[in-house]
Amino acid sequence: MNRVTIYPGTFDPITLGHVDVVERGLKLFDHVILAVASNPGKLPMFDLETRLAMVRETFAQHSNVTITGFNGLLVDLAHQYHATSILRGLRAASDFEYEFQMATMNRRLDADIETAFVMAREDYTFVSSRFIREISSMGGDVSTLVPSPVLKHLQKAFNQS
Ligand code: ADP
Numbered sequence: 001m002n003r004v005t006i007y008p009g010t011f012d013p014i015t016l017g018h019v020d021v022v023e024r025g026l027k028l029f030d031h032v033i034l035a036v037a038s039n040p041g042k043l044p045m046f047d048l049e050t051r052l053a054m055v056r057e058t059f060a061q062h063s064n065v066t067i068t069g070f071n072g073l074l075v076d077l078a079h080q081y082h083a084t085s086i087l088r089g090l091r092a093a094s095d096f097e098y099e100f101q102m103a104t105m106n107r108r109l110d111a112d113i114e115t116a117f118v119m120a121r122e123d124y125t126f127v128s129s130r131f132i133r134e135i136s137s138m139g140g141d142v143s144t145l146v147p148s149p150v151l152k153h154l155q156k157a158f159n160q161s
Contacts, residue, residue: 005029005116006083008074011036011051012044013150014058015132017124021089022065024118031064033081038071045133050153057149075110086113091120091128 005025011018011034025032034055038048046054048069059065070077074086086106088099103115120127127145136142136154143151154160 002031003029003085004031004033004081004083005085005087006033006035006074006078006081007087008035008037008070008077010039010042010044010129011055012039012042012046012129013051013132013146013153014055015124015127015129015146015150016144017089017091017120017127019058019147020121020124021087021118022059022062025087025116026064028116028118029085029087031066032087033066033068033077033083034059035074035077036067036069038069045157046153054147054150054153058147073109075106075113078110078113084113086115088115088117089120090117091125 005028007022007025009018022032022034036048036051036055044051052067052069056067059067066081068077078086086103090096090099099117106113106115132142132146137158139160142154146154
C-alpha cells in the first residue's frame with residue numbers, strides 16, 4: 001500500500017528543521033507531498049517561485065518527495081494527490097495551539113484526513129524561518145541551520161557575497 005502524506009507550510013525559507021520533519025515523515029509514510037503555501041496573508045519575504053526553487057533544490061535527490069505550490073484548501077490538495085494524512089512538526093508548547101486549531105478545522109472539512117505530528121529534533125527546536133531571516137539579514141551565520149541551496153538565496157536577498 002502506498003501511503004501518501006502532505007506536508008504543508010510557508011517554507012520562507014525551508015530550514016533543516018523542515019527537512020528533519022520530512023525525513024521523519026518518510027519513516028511513517030511512503031511518499032511526502034511538500035506543499036508550499038502561497039500564503040499572502042503572512043507577507044512572505046521570498047516569493048512563491050523562490051520558495052519552491054529552494055525546496056526543489058533541497059530535495060532534488062529524493063524520488064519519494066514531490067514538491068508543489070498551492071493557494072487553495074489543503075484538504076482539496078490532499079485529495080488531488082490521494083494523501084490520507086497531513087504531516088506537521090511540533091517544536092514547543094507554543095506551536096500547539098495553532099496546530100490544534102488547524103488540525104481541528106481540517107478534520108471538520110474532511111473527517112477522513114488525519115493530521116500526524118512529529119517532534120522536532122532537539123537541536124532544531126529553536127529553528128524557525130523567522131529567526132533564519134532575521135539572523136541572516138544582520139549578517140549572522142545560518143549555514144548549519146538551512147539546506148545549502150538556501151544560503152545563496154539569503155545572500156542574494158540581503159546583498160551579501
Ligand atoms: P506555517 O506557516 O504553515 O506554520 P512553516 O513553514 O512555518 O509554515 O512551518 C511548517 C510546519 O513545520 C509547521 O508544522 C511547523 O511547526 C513545522 N516546523 C517549522 N520549523 C520546525 C522545526 N525546526 N522542527 C520541527 N518542525 C518545524
